[in-house]
Amino acid sequence: MAKLPILTYPHAVLAAKAQPVGEITPELSALITDMIQTMYESDGVGLAAPQVGHSIRLITIDETGPKERKSPMVVINPEFVECTGKKESEESCLSLPTFTCKVKRAENVTVKGRNEKGEDIEIKAEGLLAIILQHEMDHLEGKTLVDHASRLKRTMYETKIKKWKD
Numbered sequence: 001m002a003k004l005p006i007l008t009y010p011h012a013v014l015a016a017k018a019q020p021v022g023e024i025t026p027e028l029s030a031l032i033t034d035m036i037q038t039m040y041e042s043d044g045v046g047l048a049a050p051q052v053g054h055s056i057r058l059i060t061i062d063e064t065g066p067k068e069r070k071s072p073m074v075v076i077n078p079e080f081v082e083c084t085g086k087k088e089s090e091e092s093c094l095s096l097p098t099f100t101c102k103v104k105r106a107e108n109v110t111v112k113g114r115n116e117k118g119e120d121i122e123i124k125a126e127g128l129l130a131i132i133l134q135h136e137m138d139h140l141e142g143k144t145l146v147d148h149a150s151r152l153k154r155t156m157y158e159t160k161i162k163k164w165k166d
């Protein structure tokens with residue numbers, strides 16, 4: 001197991017649409033294990049493969065967080081089956097240090113995909129889990145929180161991160 005480096009905005013991989021995952025190879029299983037560890041050690045509740053440099057449709061989630069680690073979840077090729085209701089959530093992202101943003105989300109989502117064993121799964125989610133699923137699935141479309149922010153907020157963040165690099 002290894003903690004992987006997390007790519008930060010504006011890395012090109014974060015802006016790319018991720019490719020579907022085919023068969024579950026030993027390499028993919030190793031990546032899944034590493035992603036779960038990386039998510040926990042980075043204090044996250046979710047991680048998408050593009051955030052660790054793999055432009056593939058794979059996400060890991062644990063809504064109980066790094067302290068409890070009670071419900072690690074892996075979804076390969078996740079797809080929305082149904083989204084209902086509306087909810088505004090304040091979110092942050094491991095790829096956007098210090099950035100937070102209010103995002104309009106669906107309140108309830110049903111997502112289908114495959115788990116780490118390649119079995120078909122369907123997840124009916126509400127509350128925090130529904131929000132995390134939508135956030136991580138955004139990453140697979142090449143979308144991050146800055147794409148939900150106002151132009152001004154985005155420009156201010158870009159100015160801030162340029163200063164970090166200097």
Ligand code: NI
Nearest residue numbers: 092093094095
């Ligand atoms: Ni994120």
